Amino acid sequence: MTQLLTSLHDEQGQLTTDMADEAWIARFDQLADRGYVIIPDFLPSDEVTALYRYTQSLEENDWSLAGVGREHNHTVNTRVRSDHIRWLQPAIAAEAVYLNTMDELRVRLNRRLFMGLFDYECHLARYQAGAFYQKHLDAFKGRSNRVLTTVFYLNPEWSADDGGELVIYGSRGQVLETILPQQNTLVVFLSEVFVHEVKTAHRERFSITGWFRHNTSNAARIDPQT
Numbered sequence: 001m002t003q004l005l006t007s008l009h010d011e012q013g014q015l016t017t018d019m020a021d022e023a024w025i026a027r028f029d030q031l032a033d034r035g036y037v038i039i040p041d042f043l044p045s046d047e048v049t050a051l052y053r054y055t056q057s058l059e060e061n062d063w064s065l066a067g068v069g070r071e072h073n074h075t076v077n078t079r080v081r082s083d084h085i086r087w088l089q090p091a092i093a094a095e096a097v098y099l100n101t102m103d104e105l106r107v108r109l110n111r112r113l114f115m116g117l118f119d120y121e122c123h124l125a126r127y128q129a130g131a132f133y134q135k136h137l138d139a140f141k142g143r144s145n146r147v148l149t150t151v152f153y154l155n156p157e158w159s160a161d162d163g164g165e166l167v168i169y170g171s172r173g174q175v176l177e178t179i180l181p182q183q184n185t186l187v188v189f190l191s192e193v194f195v196h197e198v199k200t201a202h203r204e205r206f207s208i209t210g211w212f213r214h215n216t217s218n219a220a221r222i223d224p225q226t
Contacts (some may be wrong), residue, residue, distance in 0.1 A: 009088045010174065010194060015018070015033070018025070018063075027039060028108075028113055031109075031113070031188060032113055032194060035190045035193050035194065036176075036177070036187070036188065036189035036190065037188050037189075038177065038185065038186075038187050038188040039185065039187075039188070040182075040184065040185050040187035041184055041185075042152065042184055042185065043184055045124040045184070046183045048154065048183060049156075051098060051154055051208075052155070052183070052206065054095075055092040055206045056206075058086065058092050058124075062086055063084035063085065063086055064085055064086070065083045065084055066082075066125070075173050078084060080133070080134050081131075081132070081133040081134065081198075082127075082128075082132060082133075083125050083126060083128075083131050083132075083133060083198075084125070084126045084128070085123040085126070085209075086204060087122075087123045088122050088123060088124065088208070088210075098122070098152075098208060099214060102120045102122065102150070102210060103120060104133075106119070106212055109148070109212065115148070115212075117147060118145075118213055118214055118215035119212070119213055119215070120210055120211070120212050121205040121210060121211055122211070123208070123209060123210070124206065124207075124208055125205075125206070125207045125208070125209050126204065126206055127164055127198065127200070127205040127207075128151065129202055130200060130201070130202075130205055131142075131200070131201050131205075132199060132200040132201070133198040134197055135195050136195065136196070136197065137191070137192065137195055138192075139191035139192045139211075144191070145213040146193070146212075146213055147188050147189060147190070147191055147212050147214055148189070148211065148212070149191045149194075149209070149211055150188050150207075150208075150209070151186070151207055151208070151209050151210075151212045152185070152186045152187075152207060152208040152210075153181040153183055153184070153186075153206075153207050154183060154207055154208070155183055155205055156183045157183075158180060158182050158205075160180060161202065162203050162205070163199050163201050163203075164181050164198060164201035164202070164203040165178050165179060165180055165181065165199045166178075166187060166196060166197075166198055166199075167179075167196060167197050167199060168187075168189060168194050168195075168196045169194065169196065176194075181205055181207060182189070189206075
């Protein structure tokens, strides 16, 4: 498949990406029709390779054990999930490249589907051998500002024997998709609709999980991250 993004460099030499509207129209329609979409070859190969190498270069103290829930309901429960995460920050050049790409996608989604997406938050996820994430929803109706979940895979040469699949379930509990975490694949789905899980990984697995959000700030409270 032709890559959906083309690489550019800005005046400072920082790698950026530019999306061609025509390449995304069918993908937008698929997301609108069924609530999720799987996009192979999301980034130029050199960009995804750079992200993977950057992730591998991180030190142990750059990662935190992932928790469940948000704000005052946030807890760590390794019986539910056992991955480690690192929130991406725009001040770090290697992380800003991906954040800029996803902000451009946010603009395109709003233009095509009128979704009113306000911002995007995401983290690197590291699943060591034996790590998993049990069935869950990323958002509950009326209780979260998360609208769309995105998962982007970084590992090259991932096989079925390596595990770590993302399973997306339908409203009756039926399996809709079992997605092997192959490098440069982006999965996007409605956060309030689809129960999903990450099967046990049998070797170290890296991905970027994120959420496009609505703005629920008010005069007394700033919209939280995480």
